[in-house]
Amino acid sequence: MTTTHASALAVVTTGLTKEFSGRRVVDRLDLAIPTGSVCGFVGPNGAGKTTTIRMLLGLIRPTSGEGIVLLGDIHDPASYLGGVGALIESPAFYPQLSGRDNLLVLARLGQLPTSSIGDVLERVGLADRANDRFNRYSLGMKQRLGIAAALLADPSLLILDEPTNGLDPAGIVEMRSLIRSLADEGMTIFVSSHLLSEIEHVCDRVVMIRSGRSVFQGSVEELRNMRTAELLIRPQDPRQLGSLAKLIATRGLEAQIDEDGVSVVVADGSPWAGELNRAALEAGITIVHLAERERNLEDAYFALTGTHSGDVEVNGALGGIQ
């Protein structure tokens, strides 16, 4: 990890690992977030997104691994957090204080100019409610105050954990617009979401994790272009489903048995259909159905993360499903 390398990257981690009571939550995660990019961080619930974000923010100490954030060592968060703004999970503020006073607490602590409080409140549309107590805010207003707090330090890296949680549709559109406008100003933005649509609409890069490990890193375009196909194979004798699945597995492919037959994900355009048909015949398995279905981006996502649609919301997700 050289300085030159790191300077082109706002965040870079190598082998970042976190274990809680022997359970590995983040597993040798290698991240590379280019400076100036808007990078989405996607994965099913419990994949390790929040733990990763907390390690980047110095709230959780990595069990092992290295990292550089804004040229600062991840083991010395004080060296870089001055340039970082963050919204971590739900916005947490003092309920009895006004929105403005909540920001004043943070501004004073970070030795930030208090004049910026009005600017960030204006920016998130809370200026006229700034003197109301936080416990009188709606969920959407609380979320916006969280964004205001993150912007208070005029950060060069903004880390947002589920920023659209609790926002109504208009608020979500506003949030997207805000993120894009911040990115246009050159801010690097790392945004986690369980909504694939958020990634499509605001990000130019994506990091996908599953069980604490990165399963994809690249541009949204690369992800869109990553086509795969799914073969559905049904033997004449349903009792041979297991044998067929084993036969497929011996060829290094992952087979799943369901009521329709055996499904297997292969690279789009690959000759696997013919090869598997031939191999099945040689093994004495008569195939009565073999069909190829092109997979859309959600399928690619689920294949990468090993999740089902119940784990991650795909409404309006990449690929245009609404």
Add this chain to the structure above:
Amino acid sequence: MIVAAFRSEWVKLKRRNLLVGTYVGLAVAASLFAILLFAQASATGGGDLPSLAQLAQPNGLIHGVNRAAVLLGIVAFGIAATQIASEYSLGTIRQLLVRQPRRPVLLAGKFLAVLTFMLGAVVFASLLATVAAFIMAHGRQIPTGAWTSSTGITDLIRALGDLLLATVGFTTFGLVVGLLFRSSVTAIIVGFAYLLPIENVVTRIVPHTAAWLPGQLLQAIAAGGLNTVGFARSLVLSIVYLAIAVVVATAVFVRKDVTA
């Protein structure tokens, strides 16, 4: 940077409900103690009450304030424990540590802010209790000339100093317990249960433990020394206890992951 953390904490401490509630509440309570003490005092004294002649002594003024010492200590403990533990229950500790990742600095600033808040409250309560004592003395025809003599003023300053020292102890104790339990409710229940019934029961059953238990030592400091344990021993032992507690709590705070 400790100053920044100190100023930040005061934004929370100066909110009207907390500031007025604590300052006025303690002042009223301390004054009430003084009023009741002077109202109940008799010519001969007796029981736990001083006589009218004793109240006329140079140190007569501080009897009322001393009666409120335990209450002041309990309130100091509760506010200090809540101020730190609520950061975890609200989740605000995340925000604070992003803006000030040097945890000992954050802790020191927070401690000093809560401490000055409590010291201010105790001074304010003592002043009002003193005024109440003068008014009550006038009503009971107790001569107050000795109170304003140089000896009386010195006694008053010393008593206030002792009370402030005990407040430092109770506040530190509260912060440590709040930091270790990370829950306002648990910290308050555990702290109050220990300071009030547990220590009292233990000292009743095994009287000589009063010379070792932290709550008893802080009460002895507030009173300028007790029959059971002297002031100097209380001060030294309290400093040792609190130093150990602060080191342990700081180490936990610095090393522990923030998952709140």
